[in-house]
Amino acid sequence: MGIGANSKEEALYPLYEKDSSGNLLDGSKARYTLHFNKGEFPPVDAFWSLTMYDLPQQLLVKNPINRYLINSPMLPNLKLNSEGVLTIYIQSDSPGNDNESNWLPCPKASFMLAMRYYLPKPELIQGTWKSPPVVRAN
Numbered sequence: 001m002g003i004g005a006n007s008k009e010e011a012l013y014p015l016y017e018k019d020s021s022g023n024l025l026d027g028s029k030a031r032y033t034l035h036f037n038k039g040e041f042p043p044v045d046a047f048w049s050l051t052m053y054d055l056p057q058q059l060l061v062k063n064p065i066n067r068y069l070i071n072s073p074m075l076p077n078l079k080l081n082s083e084g085v086l087t088i089y090i091q092s093d094s095p096g097n098d099n100e101s102n103w104l105p106c107p108k109a110s111f112m113l114a115m116r117y118y119l120p121k122p123e124l125i126q127g128t129w130k131s132p133p134v135v136r137a138n
Contacts, residue, residue: 010118067104
């Protein structure tokens with residue numbers, strides 16, 4: 001969109017406004033997760049990122065660990081489970097010391113997430129690779 005915007009071959013920007021059940025994302029009502037299965041990270045030739053924004057302002061969310069996104073350059077510092085799955089914890093309170101490296105703090109209010117894929121590979125551009133859903137945690 002707009003003058004000078006990236007083409008789809010340069011970047012894609014899917015947004016998350018609802019969870020996998022179709023409910024609006026709200027940190028006062030739920031905790032969420034997003035999973036990348038082993039070997040199923042976004043197919044890009046540059047990098048990917050997941051950024052948190054409050055609503056309705058669409059501003060970065062102030063939080064106690066000053067983390068506003070999780071992205072592929074952070075992978076060496078993120079924890080994978082024994083099967084190689086990356087779980088991103090999207091919630092207002094810490095998921096605990098063992099999972100805090102994978103925590104993307106959200107407000108205790110409505111929010112949205114922006115995924116960014118830079119230099120997406122053909123499977124992303126053609127839609128054969130789908131972004132994982134944001135799932136309400138139990």
